[in-house]
Amino acid sequence: MSEVIKKSLVNDELVDAFRKNSSVIFEQTPDFINKLRDANFNEFEKVGLPTKKNETYKYTDIESAFFGAYKRQYSPQPLTIDIREVFTCDVPELENHLMLVNGWFYDKENKLKVLPNGAIIGSLIEATKKFPEIVEKHYGKYIIEQNDSLSMLNMSFAQDGLFVYVPKGVVIEKPIQLINLIVATEELMVQPHNLIIAEEDSSVSVVICDHSLNPHAFLLNSTTEVMAGKNSKLEIYRQQNAHDHSVQLTNTFILQKESSYVNSVYITLHGGTVRNNLYVKLSETHAQNKSYGLWLADKNQHIDNNTFIHHAAPNCESNQLYKGILDNASTGIFSGRILVDRLAQKTIAFQSNKNLLMTNDAKTRSKPQLEIYADDVKCSHGSATGQLDEDAMFYLRQRGISKKEACHLLMLAFADDVINKISVAPLRDEITGLVEKRLRGELSRCNRCKVNCG
Amino acid sequence: MLSIRNLKASINGKPILKGINLEVKAGEVHAIMGPNGSGKSTLASVLAGREIFEVTGGEVILEGKNLLEMSPEDRARLGVFLGFQYPIEIPGVSMVNFMKTAVNEIRKYRGLPLLSSSDFLKMMREKKEMVEIDSQLTNRSVNEGFSGGEKKKNEIFQMAMLEPKLAILDETDSGLDIDALRIVANGVNKLKRPDNATIVITHYQRLLDYIVPDVIHVLYNGQIVKTAGKELALELEEKGYDWIKKEYAV
Numbered sequence: 001m002s003e004v005i006k007k008s009l010v011n012d013e014l015v016d017a018f019r020k021n022s023s024v025i026f027e028q029t030p031d032f033i034n035k036l037r038d039a040n041f042n043e044f045e046k047v048g049l050p051t052k053k054n055e056t057y058k059y060t061d062i063e064s065a066f067f068g069a070y071k072r073q074y075s076p077q078p079l080t081i082d083i084r085e086v087f088t089c090d091v092p093e094l095e096n097h098l099m100l101v102n103g104w105f106y107d108k109e110n111k112l113k114v115l116p117n118g119a120i121i122g123s124l125i126e127a128t129k130k131f132p133e134i135v136e137k138h139y140g141k142y143i144i145e146q147n148d149s150l151s152m153l154n155m156s157f158a159q160d161g162l163f164v165y166v167p168k169g170v171v172i173e174k175p176i177q178l179i180n181l182i183v184a185t186e187e188l189m190v191q192p193h194n195l196i197i198a199e200e201d202s203s204v205s206v207v208i209c210d211h212s213l214n215p216h217a218f219l220l221n222s223t224t225e226v227m228a229g230k231n232s233k234l235e236i237y238r239q240q241n242a243h244d245h246s247v248q249l250t251n252t253f254i255l256q257k258e259s260s261y262v263n264s265v266y267i268t269l270h271g272g273t274v275r276n277n278l279y280v281k282l283s284e285t286h287a288q289n290k291s292y293g294l295w296l297a298d299k300n301q302h303i304d305n306n307t308f309i310h311h312a313a314p315n316c317e318s319n320q321l322y323k324g325i326l327d328n329a330s331t332g333i334f335s336g337r338i339l340v341d342r343l344a345q346k347t348i349a350f351q352s353n354k355n356l357l358m359t360n361d362a363k364t365r366s367k368p369q370l371e372i373y374a375d376d377v378k379c380s381h382g383s384a385t386g387q388l389d390e391d392a393m394f395y396l397r398q399r400g401i402s403k404k405e406a407c408h409l410l411m412l413a414f415a416d417d418v419i420n421k422i423s424v425a426p427l428r429d430e431i432t433g434l435v436e437k438r439l440r441g442e443l444s445r446c447n448r449c450k451v452n453c454g
Numbered sequence: 455m456l457s458i459r460n461l462k463a464s465i466n467g468k469p470i471l472k473g474i475n476l477e478v479k480a481g482e483v484h485a486i487m488g489p490n491g492s493g494k495s496t497l498a499s500v501l502a503g504r505e506i507f508e509v510t511g512g513e514v515i516l517e518g519k520n521l522l523e524m525s526p527e528d529r530a531r532l533g534v535f536l537g538f539q540y541p542i543e544i545p546g547v548s549m550v551n552f553m554k555t556a557v558n559e560i561r562k563y564r565g566l567p568l569l570s571s572s573d574f575l576k577m578m579r580e581k582k583e584m585v586e587i588d589s590q591l592t593n594r595s596v597n598e599g600f601s602g603g604e605k606k607k608n609e610i611f612q613m614a615m616l617e618p619k620l621a622i623l624d625e626t627d628s629g630l631d632i633d634a635l636r637i638v639a640n641g642v643n644k645l646k647r648p649d650n651a652t653i654v655i656t657h658y659q660r661l662l663d664y665i666v667p668d669v670i671h672v673l674y675n676g677q678i679v680k681t682a683g684k685e686l687a688l689e690l691e692e693k694g695y696d697w698i699k700k701e702y703a704v
Binding site: 389391392394395396397398399400401402403405406409410412413414415416417 | 502503504505525526527529530531535536538541542544545546547551552555556559560563595596612616
């Protein structure tokens with residue numbers, strides 16, 4: 001089959017699947033969501049999946065990534081195993097380990113919790129039923145980059161996902177953790193939609209962990225919308241830990257209001273094909289954004305991180321640090337764009353990308369971009385790719401440390417300044433441990449997994 | 455203990471060491487002096503196994519083992535310690551993790567049981583006191599943001615931790631003020647034992663006021679041209695290296 005036919009088939013298949021199953025898809029969500037669903041689907045049908053002709057997808061073949069015998073679940077399917085039995089997270093201090101299994105909330109009694117302080121945490125579908133006015137006000141409103149067809153596709157199919165609503169002035173001390181688990185006996189395509197709303201003067205940390213419990217291929221096309229209200233403080237962590245046959249596509253849209261602070265850290269431990277899009281809009285003055293990413297790849301893995309930070313108001317600050325360690329014949333890509341509007345005077349914006357190549361076959365592409373229309377700003381960007389420092393290697397070996405161990409210490413050191421941006425200490429320790437294991441080539445499972453899936 | 459015979463080495467095809475002969479016995483301190491560019495640091499690097507230098511002839515035997523056939527880490531495990539002229543900053547690698555890994559790799563090689571964390575920390579405390587190093591330094595990344603003096607003190611601290619048989623201190627005195635120099639020299643003197651040896655490479659006589667060598671060698675143009683007792687240092691201090699250069703001009 002030629003590539004062209006394959007690719008048109010992929011788009012046709014998605015369109016057909018939507019049409020055939022639309023009654024099931026539509027019946028579970030209210031009209032305001034379904035209207036957006038229709039609009040996004042119509043748009044998706046016109047443009048299709050991003051192609052390599054699209055400048056921002058130049059190095060990642062999304063259409064090929066979709067080519068697979070993926071099944072979709074249009075309603076929650078009965079689980080054959082007790083999920084709480086097989087997967088538990090040991091990290092202390094993380095609040096209540098919410099769990100999204102194959103894109104659905106299963107916990108019957110606890111699908112949606114309303115905390116005494118008024119915060120609402122849990123299933124998005126459930127929230128559309130119990131708090132329709134809140135969801136309607138925010139759902140789909142923060143898709144900043146309107147022409148990304150992966151988010152259109154997500155908005156067409158998405159049903160459940162994580163919903164977090166933190167009312168004005170509420171501070172949630174313990175981080176909220178969502179475990180996004182794929183457990184399937186067949187190849188699955190899962191498209192959850194997360195919505196995180198932090199109202200004025202509120203504070204919350206959200207940890208999203210993407211895991212799989214068996215070695216089947218899957219495709220995750222996840223969209224997360226975040227609204228950071230005036231003076232709010234948000235921490236968003238995402239840990240991607242799957243396997244070589246996984247396709248993990250994430251779109252994260254963050255809208256920041258006046259004096260809000262958002263710190264986001266993406267750690268890609270393991271994935272077959274990964275594409276992370278981060279869109280941040282600093283829409284009002286004095287907003288502060290920090291975005292960090294670390295990816296570890298070996299074999300033929302392909303990890304692509306794409307950021308777009310839009311300074312749309314004066315006196316805002318953004319800082320980005322993205323680092324990749326690439327072993328064997330893996331590929332890492334970083335493309336970052338900072339856009340400073342003419343009005344956005346006194347902008348401070350920094351961006352840095354560093355890559356470590358462990359072999360001659362590993363590849364990296366780096367594309368830092370600055371686009372400035374204001375005349376009183378402080379911006380810089382930089383990119384550096386190299387190998388391990390020979391002098392440091394010799395220094396460590398001269399103290400009796402083997403070449404392999406010295407390599408390992410230096411790789412960990414390279415990763416360290418991204419991991420350090422995680423301000424939740426137990427999570428930071430856990431991630432450090434996982435990165436260490438991953439760099440040693442050990443299986444870096446972070447759960448007490450009882451499923452023996454090899 | 456250490457026997458260097460007709461050692462020749464070059465970098466990018468350019469000969470630097472042109473037949474070095476040196477015998478060091480256990481319990482001795484040797485100083486190697488000489489003008490800039492004579493090959494002092496190259497000798498230290500070649501002994502430690504730096505791969506950018508190509509050994510083109512000769513042999514180096516430490517306690518019956520041919521060092522030149524060994525990797526840098528195996529030489530270190532056998533007991534070769536190089537105090538670097540310019541210690542490397544390694545951000546992100548903590549001093550504690552670095553030293554614990556090093557100590558245990560060396561212990562493993564020597565067939566000794568690995569140290570537990572508490573034993574290791576106890577050892578660190580003792581050695582820090584012994585070499586008078588600020589205890590805060592070991593809470594940081596290796597040499598990161600250390601002053602010149604702190605870096606050199608840190609080299610001596612590592613030497614105390616690793617208890618080498620043969621320590622080679624490459625211009626450890628350079629860039630030190632008098633107090634730091636005294637601390638570094640005291641450290642070296644305290645670590646001196648009948649079963650180990652030290653080679654001190656220095657440009658100036660100043661260090662030798664504090665570390666008294668048994669033998670002084672003058673290295674010039676890739677060869678040891680003069681060997682004498684400690685009084686040679688004073689003569690060099692007074693007359694400089696010009697008379698040596700004249701005497702041994704090629």
